[in-house]
Amino acid sequence: MTEDNERNGTAPDRATPDGGARDDGGRPGEGTGAYDAAAEREGDAGTGDRGVKAEAPAAGPVGARQAGRGDAALPALGFKGTVRWVWTQLTSMRTALFLLMLLAVAAVPGSLFPQRDSNPEAVATYIENDPAAGEWLDRFQLFDVYSSVWFSAIYLLLFISLIGCILPRTKKHWQAMRTPPPRTPARLSRLPEHGTLELDAVDVADDGGRSDAVMRDAAALLRKRGYRVQERPAGEHDGVASVGAERGYVREVGNLVFHISLVGILASVAIGGAYGYSGQRILVEGESFVNTLVSYDSFSPGTAFDETDLEPFSVTLDDFDVTYDRETTSSFGQQIGFDASVTTQQPSGEREQQELRVNHPLRIGGASVYLVGNGYAPEVTVRDGQGNIAFQGPVPSVPQDSVFTSLMVLKVPDAQPDQLGFVGLFLPTAGEVNGVGVSLDPSPALPQLQLNSYYGDLGLDEGTPQNVYVLDTDTLTELNSRTLDAGGLVINPGETVQLPEGKGSISFTGLKRYVGLDVHHDPGKTPVLIFSVLALTGLAVSLFTPRRRVWVKVREDAETGAASPLTMEYGLLARGEDPRLEHEATELRALFQQQWSTPHESGSSRADD
Amino acid sequence: MLPVINEQLGAYSDLFMLLAAFAYAAALVVFAWDLAKSNATIRTIEQEVLREEAEQLATVGGPAPSRPAGRPVLVDESMAYTAASGQRNLARIAVVLTWLAAVIHTVAVVTRAIAAARVPWGNMYEFLSTGALLVALVYLIALLRKDLRFMGVFVTLLVTVMLCAATMGFPTPVGHLVPALQSPWIIIHVSIAVLASSLFTISFVASVVQLLQHRRQARLAAGGEDRLPFLRLVPSAGALENFAYRINAVSFVLWTFTVMAGAIWAEAAWGRYWGWDPKEVWSFVIWVVYAGYLHARATRGWTGVRSAWLSIVGYACIIFNFTVVNIHFSGLHSYAGV
Numbered sequence: 002m003t004e005d006n007e008r009n010g011t012a013p014d015r016a017t018p019d020g021g022a023r024d025d026g027g028r029p030g031e032g033t034g035a036y037d038a039a040a041e042r043e044g045d046a047g048t049g050d051r052g053v054k055a056e057a058p059a060a061g062p063v064g065a066r067q068a069g070r071g072d073a074a075l076p077a078l079g080f081k082g083t084v085r086w087v088w089t090q091l092t093s094m095r096t097a098l099f100l101l102m103l104l105a106v107a108a109v110p111g112s113l114f115p116q117r118d119s120n121p122e123a124v125a126t127y128i129e130n131d132p133a134a135g136e137w138l139d140r141f142q143l144f145d146v147y148s149s150v151w152f153s154a155i156y157l158l159l160f161i162s163l164i165g166c167i168l169p170r171t172k173k174h175w176q177a178m179r180t181p182p183p184r185t186p187a188r189l190s191r192l193p194e195h196g197t198l199e200l201d202a203v204d205v206a207d208d209g210g211r212s213d214a215v216m217r218d219a220a221a222l223l224r225k226r227g228y229r230v231q232e233r234p235a236g237e238h239d240g241v242a243s244v245g246a247e248r249g250y251v252r253e254v255g256n257l258v259f260h261i262s263l264v265g266i267l268a269s270v271a272i273g274g275a276y277g278y279s280g281q282r283i284l285v286e287g288e289s290f291v292n293t294l295v296s297y298d299s300f301s302p303g304t305a306f307d308e309t310d311l312e313p314f315s316v317t318l319d320d321f322d323v324t325y326d327r328e329t330t331s332s333f334g335q336q337i338g339f340d341a342s343v344t345t346q347q348p349s350g351e352r353e354q355q356e357l358r359v360n361h362p363l364r365i366g367g368a369s370v371y372l373v374g375n376g377y378a379p380e381v382t383v384r385d386g387q388g389n390i391a392f393q394g395p396v397p398s399v400p401q402d403s404v405f406t407s408l409m410v411l412k413v414p415d416a417q418p419d420q421l422g423f424v425g426l427f428l429p430t431a432g433e434v435n436g437v438g439v440s441l442d443p444s445p446a447l448p449q450l451q452l453n454s455y456y457g458d459l460g461l462d463e464g465t466p467q468n469v470y471v472l473d474t475d476t477l478t479e480l481n482s483r484t485l486d487a488g489g490l491v492i493n494p495g496e497t498v499q500l501p502e503g504k505g506s507i508s509f510t511g512l513k514r515y516v517g518l519d520v521h522h523d524p525g526k527t528p529v530l531i532f533s534v535l536a537l538t539g540l541a542v543s544l545f546t547p548r549r550r551v552w553v554k555v556r557e558d559a560e561t562g563a564a565s566p567l568t569m570e571y572g573l574l575a576r577g578e579d580p581r582l583e584h585e586a587t588e589l590r591a592l593f594q595q596q597w598s599t600p601h602e603s604g605s606s607r608a609d610d
Numbered sequence: 611m612l613p614v615i616n617e618q619l620g621a622y623s624d625l626f627m628l629l630a631a632f633a634y635a636a637a638l639v640v641f642a643w644d645l646a647k648s649n650a651t652i653r654t655i656e657q658e659v660l661r662e663e664a665e666q667l668a669t670v671g672g673p674a675p676s677r678p679a680g681r682p683v684l685v686d687e688s689m690a691y692t693a694a695s696g697q698r699n700l701a702r703i704a705v706v707l708t709w710l711a712a713v714i715h716t717v718a719v720v721t722r723a724i725a726a727a728r729v730p731w732g733n734m735y736e737f738l739s740t741g742a743l744l745v746a747l748v749y750l751i752a753l754l755r756k757d758l759r760f761m762g763v764f765v766t767l768l769v770t771v772m773l774c775a776a777t778m779g780f781p782t783p784v785g786h787l788v789p790a791l792q793s794p795w796i797i798i799h800v801s802i803a804v805l806a807s808s809l810f811t812i813s814f815v816a817s818v819v820q821l822l823q824h825r826r827q828a829r830l831a832a833g834g835e836d837r838l839p840f841l842r843l844v845p846s847a848g849a850l851e852n853f854a855y856r857i858n859a860v861s862f863v864l865w866t867f868t869v870m871a872g873a874i875w876a877e878a879a880w881g882r883y884w885g886w887d888p889k890e891v892w893s894f895v896i897w898v899v900y901a902g903y904l905h906a907r908a909t910r911g912w913t914g915v916r917s918a919w920l921s922i923v924g925y926a927c928i929i930f931n932f933t934v935v936n937i938h939f940s941g942l943h944s945y946a947g948v
């Protein structure tokens with residue numbers, strides 16, 4: 002991988018900056034790799050910044066930097082050479098680190114400025130309040146950070162770098178898993194953990210030498226402990242039988258699974274964004290919602306969305322219950338429980354009674370339906386100047402505070418001879434503070450409407466879409482308001498009040514609740530979950546699996562004959578940070594002693610003693 | 611359906627919380643005293659150890675200790691307790707005080723949970739007080755196996771500050787959870803988040819001490835005088851770096867889990883698993899910074915001091931996420947704030 006490129010380019014030796022953690026350059030079988038690493042480990046102790054001494058020139062494909070220090074001009078590489086150079090740079094660990102840091106910084110503005118994606122109204126307000134700054138912020142896509150060109154560029158580069166990192170590492174690890182553990186070092190006593198045992202009670206079948214037999218037993222023992230083992234009989238290795246063993250190959254596997262899963266997550270997110278959709282709908286008690294485009298109040302499709310993706314399920318709100326906190330003084334009256342009873346109908350026609358609550362979405366027709374808000378919808382009847390019913394039904398009002406003082410807007414385009422408009426408040430528990438009507442509690446104990454009324458042209462006929470929650474009064478004439486002689490309209494349930502000038506009347510006939518529903522369909526969801534679990538597993542495996550090498554040598558003193566004791570020597574080397582190496586050495590020693598029942602406490606030690 | 615709130619018990623819990631804060635403050639004072647007296651302590655311990663060794667030599671006649679004379683080991687590289695470390699009496703008192711504080715603190719947190727009849731992780735007061743308890747407990751449990759008393763000042767300081775912030779900055783009477791928090795995920799998501807943050811706190815302290823120790827070592831190596839002699843009670847910068855790395859590795863995995871669990875919960879509560887809500891943004895930033903930290907450890911020229919700085923920056927992001935984002939940024943997580 003890239004580390005190697007950096008190293009092979011110009012570094013004079015394979016010394017690693019991190020105590021042998023990444024001594025992958027030490028090819029198996031080369032033997033000396035172990036020494037380098039061991040020496041490094043010793044050298045490391047005590048210094049804070051171990052990287053410094055191993056600082057090597059940055060990777061130039063042809064070692065260009067060595068030729069001219071401070072000379073920034075690139076050597077003539079040709080097109081292919083340049084591409085390779087760029088690729089090497091991009092996939093280097095340093096670039097990955099830089100891009101990661103850049104990604105962290107680039108994500109921050111999205112929390113400082115309102116984002117169109119999640120809060121378009123806040124963005125509009127921001128730009129309205131500060132048009133000059135707003136325009137510039139918008140130009141740099143600071144209201145769309147996570148879909149901006151610069152943010153995308155960073156994470157795409159990072160993922161290209163990531164893929165460029167994964168591929169060679171996968172290949173390399175594939176080979177590493179097929180190569181035997183490295184050659185047995187000449188002097189095990191140079192390893193950070195090592196020891197010797199005298200085996201005098203060895204009683205083994207004499208096939209091919211006692212030392213080989215002991216070596217095979219040691220190999221079996223290590224194999225059982227999870228090491229990959231290579232037996233090296235005395236005959237083939239200058240008369241010294243030895244075992245080379247290594248464990249922790251899954252560390253790199255975990256690391257690769259982790260990084261690959263990150264790519265998987267990104268791909269799944271992209272798929273979900275393209276093929277998914279989401280929509281909002283306000284549903285009053287008694288109403289039904291069918292999953293078609295026209296039933297949504299607002300709808301945002303993915304780029305590859307097709308209308309036929311909408312499965313025609315339906316949801317009817319039968320009843321909506323709210324629980325209030327009546328116990329504590331600090332949050333008295335707060336809503337602490339919502340419960341919507343709904344009847345659902347599957348695309349297949351199957352009907353079912355279900356409960357919809359916060360944290361308990363409906364899963365239906367491949368989509369999920371969420372309860373995201375609620376409010377009151379006073380039922381009113383409006384008669385026009387000619388005495389005909391021009392409007393009848395519930396009017397969803399928008400809660401403004403925690404006691405559900407709610408803003409209500411009603412447009413009656415069908416009224417004759419003049420169109421009528423109403424705007425004002427719905428108060429669930431009406432009260433008065435300083436002569437101003439306020440709500441005292443969010444529960445509907447004393448509901449009341451306090452409205453202004455208007456007549457004139459509502460401007461709905463031109464066909465330009467309007468916000469149903471905003472009444473544009475510019476073209477209207479005021480009929481009722483606090484500032485007029487006629488005063489504002491104050492209507493209690495069951496009451497009807499006449500509008501001035503014979504323009505009609507309005508009755509407050511009943512009260513319903515409504516719920517705000519979000520409908521989401523995201524086909525990327527499940528793959529994201531699967532890749533996330535894989536990533537987490539891979540991460541844990543790669544961070545907590547120690548990589549260790551063990552060598553065991555068995556020596557036989559040829560002169561003293563068959564009854565003489567055998568000497569067993571072993572050494573351990575950690576690849577990477579491994580606080581448990583010492584423990585492993587103790588365990589192995591105990592196992593050896595048990596195997597050959599040697600009570601002797603002969604030399605076990607750490608290299609740095 | 612909803613549990614019953616016990617406001618009386620809640621008031622007792624508040625009282626215990628205050629008591630715990632005082633006890634931590636007392637421990638803090640004694641820890642600081644221990645370090646301030648470290649010159650004298652070091653001298654006494656050295657003399658003691660040298661005398662013992664001399665006696666041993668006289669009686670056993672064994673080989674001389676390989677250590678250079680006059681420099682007995684005060685701190686082990688693996689941060690194990692040494693024979694000499696038992697003699698820091700003030701530090702021992704401070705540890706006992708910290709245990710006492712942690713017991714009172716546990717009572718406070720548990721009574722709070724009983725009073726509210728739910729897990730005590732519903733608002734800033736509760737996050738802070740539970741988080742502080744976890745920091746203290748993680749530290750105390752680590753102390754059982756490793757001699758981390760050199761961190762005592764920093765840890766008790768942080769815990770005291772957290773408790774003061776909770777009781778003074780965000781006093782919140784016991785109450786019900788808002789509907790969005792009424793989910794089993796609160797137990798999984800928040801507990802792991804608080805645990806991860808507590809571990810990050812410990813490694814943050816280790817990284818800060820590592821930087822101090824690094825500067826001191828550099829100064830000594832350059833022949834300068836020892837301006838921070840109490841750091842002789844502290845392991846080497848390299849040992850501290852490895853210690854911080856190990857803890858950061860564990861807490862990074864926990865944080866990854868926290869973010870994932872949060873995403874699963876967000877999917878159930880809000881209809882999308884990820885929406886770049888300010889809280890989500892900062893959780894992501896934290897995750898990326900610590901991922902950077904782990905990469906830095908594998909990148910030439912970035913180990914040691916630089917990676918320690920990354921660990922500190924990561925912790926600063928955690929603090930920011932917990933304070934400024936909770937209080938000043940509006941988003942879906944806002945209810946969980948004050």
Ligand code: HEM
Pocket residue numbers: 003092093094095097101159160162163164166167255256259260263539540543544900901904905907908
């Ligand atoms: C999406 C961006 C990336 C993220 C979030 C990320 C995250 C991580 C994390 C958390 C680790 C530590 C856990 C482990 O050892 O498995 C890690 C390790 C590693 N990453 Fe990445 N990574 C990213 C991109 C890259 C890239 C582009 C490269 C190659 C240049 C890379 C190379 C490595 C290597 C070599 C390790 C092992 C380091 C060690 O042994 O300590 N990563 N990465």
